[in-house]
Amino acid sequence: MGSRWSIGWVGTTLALGLTATLTAHVDDPKPRDTVPPYMGPGYRSAGAADGGVPLEFDSDGVQLLSWLPISEFPGSHTASNDCWGYVSPTGREYALLGLSAGTGIVEITNPGDPVIVEMIPGPQSSWHDIKVFQNHAYVVSEAGNGIQVIDLTNVDFGVATLVNEITTGGSATHNVAINADSGRLYRTGGSGNGLLIYDIGFNPANPTLIGSWPTRYVHDAQIVTYTSGPWAGKEIAFCCSGLNGGSVETGLDILDVTNPGNIITLGQLIYANGAYSHQAWLSEDRQYLYLNDELDENGVLPTTTFAIDVSNLASPFVAGTFTNGNQSIGHNLYVRGDLIFEANYRSGLRVFDTSVDPLNPVEIAYFDTWIPDDNDNFNGLWSNYPYFPSGVIIGSDIEKGLFVWRLGEPMLAFGFPSGLPEAVAPSGDSIAVEITELQAGGLLPGTATVHVSDGVGGFTTSPMIANGGTSFTATIPATECGTLVDFYFSADASDGFTETSPSLAPSSAYAATSTFGTDVAFTDDMETDPGWAVENVDLTDGGWGRGVPAGAGDRGDPLADFDGSGQCWLTDNVSGNSDVDGGPTRLESPPIDISGLPDPFVSYARWFTNDDNDADNLTVEVSSNGGANWTLVEVVGNEIGWQEHTFRVADFVALNPQIHLRFSATDNPNDSVTEAAIDAVKVLSFECIGAQPADLNQDGNVDFGDILLAIGAWGPCPAPPATCPEDIDGSGAVDFGDILQIIANWTG
Numbered sequence: 046m047g048s049r050w051s052i053g054w055v056g057t058t059l060a061l062g063l064t065a066t067l068t069a070h071v072d073d074p075k076p077r078d079t080v081p082p083y084m085g086p087g088y089r090s091a092g093a094a095d096g097g098v099p100l101e102f103d104s105d106g107v108q109l110l111s112w113l114p115i116s117e118f119p120g121s122h123t124a125s126n127d128c129w130g131y132v133s134p135t136g137r138e139y140a141l142l143g144l145s146a147g148t149g150i151v152e153i154t155n156p157g158d159p160v161i162v163e164m165i166p167g168p169q170s171s172w173h174d175i176k177v178f179q180n181h182a183y184v185v186s187e188a189g190n191g192i193q194v195i196d197l198t199n200v201d202f203g204v205a206t207l208v209n210e211i212t213t214g215g216s217a218t219h220n221v222a223i224n225a226d227s228g229r230l231y232r233t234g235g236s237g238n239g240l241l242i243y244d245i246g247f248n249p250a251n252p253t254l255i256g257s258w259p260t261r262y263v264h265d266a267q268i269v270t271y272t273s274g275p276w277a278g279k280e281i282a283f284c285c286s287g288l289n290g291g292s293v294e295t296g297l298d299i300l301d302v303t304n305p306g307n308i309i310t311l312g313q314l315i316y317a318n319g320a321y322s323h324q325a326w327l328s329e330d331r332q333y334l335y336l337n338d339e340l341d342e343n344g345v346l347p348t349t350t351f352a353i354d355v356s357n358l359a360s361p362f363v364a365g366t367f368t369n370g371n372q373s374i375g376h377n378l379y380v381r382g383d384l385i386f387e388a389n390y391r392s393g394l395r396v397f398d399t400s401v402d403p404l405n406p407v408e409i410a411y412f413d414t415w416i417p418d419d420n421d422n423f424n425g426l427w428s429n430y431p432y433f434p435s436g437v438i439i440g441s442d443i444e445k446g447l448f449v450w451r452l453g454e455p456m457l458a459f460g461f462p463s464g465l466p467e468a469v470a471p472s473g474d475s476i477a478v479e480i481t482e483l484q485a486g487g488l489l490p491g492t493a494t495v496h497v498s499d500g501v502g503g504f505t506t507s508p509m510i511a512n513g514g515t516s517f518t519a520t521i522p523a524t525e526c527g528t529l530v531d532f533y534f535s536a537d538a539s540d541g542f543t544e545t546s547p548s549l550a551p552s553s554a555y556a557a558t559s560t561f562g563t564d565v566a567f568t569d570d571m572e573t574d575p576g577w578a579v580e581n582v583d584l585t586d587g588g589w590g591r592g593v594p595a596g597a598g599d600r601g602d603p604l605a606d607f608d609g610s611g612q613c614w615l616t617d618n619v620s621g622n623s624d625v626d627g628g629p630t631r632l633e634s635p636p637i638d639i640s641g642l643p644d645p646f647v648s649y650a651r652w653f654t655n656d657d658n659d660a661d662n663l664t665v666e667v668s669s670n671g672g673a674n675w676t677l678v679e680v681v682g683n684e685i686g687w688q689e690h691t692f693r694v695a696d697f698v699a700l701n702p703q704i705h706l707r708f709s710a711t712d713n714p715n716d717s718v719t720e721a722a723i724d725a726v727k728v729l730s731f732e733c734i735g736a737q738p739a740d741l742n743q744d745g746n747v748d749f750g751d752i753l754l755a756i757g758a759w760g761p762c763p764a765p766p767a768t769c770p771e772d773i774d775g776s777g778a779v780d781f782g783d784i785l786q787i788i789a790n791w792t793g
Contacts, residue, residue, distance in 0.1 A: 102414060149161060350375060394438070412448070435541070587626050614722065616710055654684070
């Protein structure tokens, strides 16, 4: 059964219109589906504590650890493409991401908080491919520059250096393959047919051309050295190949490349109904080669992976095929143990298990990065890399950048026997928590933690009290009455990952108001209009309007309102690529009566995105004199998803009988993508004085009856989770200190 991953908002535009420098192999259809990249924020499961309202990646059995969108990488990039991995001698792990203007190097040693280490410029193109040998990375592109050689020796110190560009043999290349056993690099496709073979074992920084095979176009290849059997000691290349750029007589060529000056064709397979032999990878026992055809769907067929028997290199044959039934295009796949990891464009990462039947693998997990559909278009996940020792998996998405995952479900589950509170006592509170091990030994003792934020200075942490078994008590410290308190729970699992509740914490957290009670005087869910007014100043497009969000989420607009009622106020509520241009556009509330509230607060949900480094803003103002004067409440820059905010009216204006609110969004000068929305406006007051703790019998008075109750409960309090209401001073026992507290609060 699938689950839904929530992450702020997701760019899923279906409109064309991106202008970019594109190069491709002959008849490559990818440019026809080009759309603008996602421009919103990403996600880190550790590190920055940004909040956001969920949008959903469909998944099952794959856990999202982090996501770095293209916009986070230095430089001007319109897409990402290939990815690969590197592990330094110290064991630190790095993702290498191909981008349209170069190669990004990202440390993922902490997979929940990746760090961009370096950006190596490269030719502007939607096609880059990367492989690694020892401490060097090799990058090729169909736009030229030959083989870019990147020295990773000092990457642990934040340094990666472009040390060479090898154009011997040609400039443009479609892909690169490496056989680490022989110390050879193979260039495929691009400016010519076949393979170009280079020695990198002698001097990894200076690849030397030592041979070629120009007979047929090779789109991609895997090259291995056999250590046993009849081919022991031989270096064998499995080539996805064809004529006329790979589209004619498409299939598989198996070559003996042991002697690069005398390459021998051992076997060839032109499989039935082939459209374009794209990429393939061997099973670990080298019995089968799993091959994907990039163009065989044709709007009708489901994506199909071929299981080719290569036990006899001279006579390969299709032993079976398999599919998960959807139509998305098969692209890059890799084998790790009994698992096949496929990057299938619009259906994302697909994981198949071969352990029962290698000819009929069963899909066991997936993570879909393209939300709208599984059609056979060239959008979504380009590639993946599943070989990190930690078990972390990375994926490169054309529009959305770098994803970091782990395979498998969480080892721990969080539960709340008394539910999650909507309000917590300003004097401090507690929450009952259950942590269940989904696998025996899954919880590391002493790691159960509660994280609390009152909106000032981020989250503070404290250990939960272990009550025995699965029971824990989380303490919420004293907070200022009326504030919105965010909180989440975490615990370390024995597999090395930290589990949280909610699962995307700290980017998403639970929330409760600090109060003993609430009196709501005004509420507006935006389903009707009680009299809001819109004023546009120097605005050319994007004014406020009320309705159900109609955008696609691709330009920063919300896909849904905040409270689920349906409608909200938002800027330029049209489908397509519209946003605020010029301005400001101002949204003013009707007069709101606060005369019956002793200490009124205002609460609202806001949405604001901007791709101009916060140069444009959403401003919130309040007036208590009919709009003659406005007082600034807050200035909002780029955020992740919907956010709730609460402010105390008396902190900004005099408490006259009525107030007005005003929300203003601007893109002036008009040089960025700006979207804003407002929902769930409330005016309320909070009870900030709780019941008198010294009134033990709750008769409304603190008197001799309370002393009698304290004497009757005299002695140590029982251990948590039992309560001891007579312990007024919190000493852990009912004693003379509590009698003194009763006397101090005496009302008679």
